[in-house]
Amino acid sequence: MSRAAKIEDVASRAGVSVATVSRALRGLPHVSAATREKVLRAAEELDYRPNPHAARLAAGRSGTVGVAVPVLNSWFYANVLAGVEAVLAEEALDMHVIVVDGPDATERFIAGLPALSKRVDGLVLCDLFMPDQLWEDLAGGPVPVATVGVDTGLFDSVTIDNVAAAEAAVGHLLDLGHTRIGLIGAGPDGATDNESAALRRRGTIAALGRRGLDLPADLDVAGSFSVAGGREAMLELIGRGAPTAVFCISDEMAIGAMWAAEEAGLRVPEDLAVVGFDDQPVAEAVGLTTVRQPVSIMAARAAHLVLARLDGDDGPVQRHVMPTLLQKRKSTDFRHLTPVHAHS
Amino acid sequence: MSRAAKIEDVASRAGVSVATVSRALRGLPHVSAATREKVLRAAEELDYRPNPHAARLAAGRSGTVGVAVPVLNSWFYANVLAGVEAVLAEEALDMHVIVVDGPDATERFIAGLPALSKRVDGLVLCDLFMPDQLWEDLAGGPVPVATVGVDTGLFDSVTIDNVAAAEAAVGHLLDLGHTRIGLIGAGPDGATDNESAALRRRGTIAALGRRGLDLPADLDVAGSFSVAGGREAMLELIGRGAPTAVFCISDEMAIGAMWAAEEAGLRVPEDLAVVGFDDQPVAEAVGLTTVRQPVSIMAARAAHLVLARLDGDDGPVQRHVMPTLLQKRKSTDFRHLTPVHAHS
DNA sequence: CCGGCGAATGTAAGCGCTTGCCACTGGCGG
């Protein structure tokens, strides 16, 4: 065909007005069954495809929800995207992905926020770190927001209880008899400011504290959320006099830590117990004890929350806390006897 | 402010016409420096943000390139997205991600193709499997396409030499003295039709053939591209009488295979040599010998290729073949003595 | 048999921007 059909062509072919075509095609009321049928047929025959930009301009809605993540190529965020994408695809909505990696990108993201509200109808924000003022600005804005991984109290959120999860992980290590437990985390000292990291650190300290222990500075290291980051942190720990167990706030880091341990001639779990966080498929394969969190389900729920807001739900802010589960595997399957116990 | 500023507001504030504002803001010629400055200031003062939908409708361009991938939550495709996103972000273009998982989604993708050409200016297609006819239709269409991982000859493409890479991998195994080498692949029998999988299988057979060996049916299994898929395939292989070495067409599968081996009491590399494909970070951590391919660089190049087409490049189709490298690690670090050699 | 009412449809005014085309301006050579 020469030129793409427009709504007007469909209208004249069906013998109705463009308004009727628009209504019929979108399933709106006030169209008789017969007319609708006629329109559908005409559209079919012309292979009509509505122009989304025209529709969006006219309707003032974009049919798109934005998803902001710090990086794309990590298991966690890839699954966030997958979770959101799955629900959006069902609703025939577009996903606009925004990568906010590091301070510069955050700057740009913030600067682009006003413009963003024109291109997305809703927003799923994942592990974003911004000044409080901006969160409030966002809350005052027109686009519904759901956050995953962070809970500001201002928006619908879906998180896990990071503190409790970390307590469980470290508690497990303590139950095994460890007293010299390292933490491989992330934070201002590490790659980025990350709320989850801070909470897991808090949980670690809480678990330790409950047994009268603390987290000595030399066992408290931070790295980037990656295999390499975990390895480096572990190497650092080893250089300082290795702990007998280490809690890593991501599986990638834990795998890096196991690697470093091996390089240093430490056996896991005999010489070093390791626990990770996430429970990605690889964790099970390598026998890594880790905290399972339902990543893509969380993301999907966040997506549903913004969709509900788009459908007019104006109930109170919903703050979902999803369950986690400590998966015990080989990397901690060894009872550690501390010198104290050995002599008692 | 009450209502978002529109171009007209900027125009009147700057004392020029909307046409001039449009030109000034987009850096088009035929605007004097003084005028441009005036416009910029006015826009700044009003915090003006152009409405992308209006711009796209009027201009007939979408400022968006689409990226189709089979799944989001795998290392490979996550890196593809990351690679594309990085170059698009630089050009201030949007990325529209399309997940084409399985036949149904492919169907939908194909059905949506005509509509798609209105919402994207270009397309990066990754490991997509479609009837030839549709590729040709696409080639006849208005939107430039670049493929990654598959080379149809119709579009700019960036691939690796899968056959040669597999030959190198299996050749390495042969050099180590293995003669009973299994292949864990994917294909019509596996999860999806995948061109790379077919080519790697071909390379495997070629390498074997060069030594006068063949790939017996009982050592030729297929699984899904995942840890679980690799594990199941390996278990199957073990059930049939384990080979002494196995080539897996992805790292996830290789890690699954190592897991299965361990479950079965086989030591890697002594009892079973394993080689994977991709060289994702975890591979190095677990000492997996594997074929490295520059995933995100490939994706970035594909993105550049479609951008070049958008800039009017109408040169001949470019078919880039990127280098791969066999990374030898612990999982194959053992010279296997076949009975034949042992007795000679 | 008539007024009125609601459902079905049409009319047309935008939505906010881009761009082809025309009009103006001032500096320059003739």
Added chain:
DNA sequence: CCGCCAGTGGCAAGCGCTTACATTCGCCGG
């Protein structure tokens, strides 16, 4: 001193759709 040209800038017609409002029509109760 005049006409011409290149460089600027304005005008206005779209881009293809949505939707408020007006209109039409069939049907019912009075």
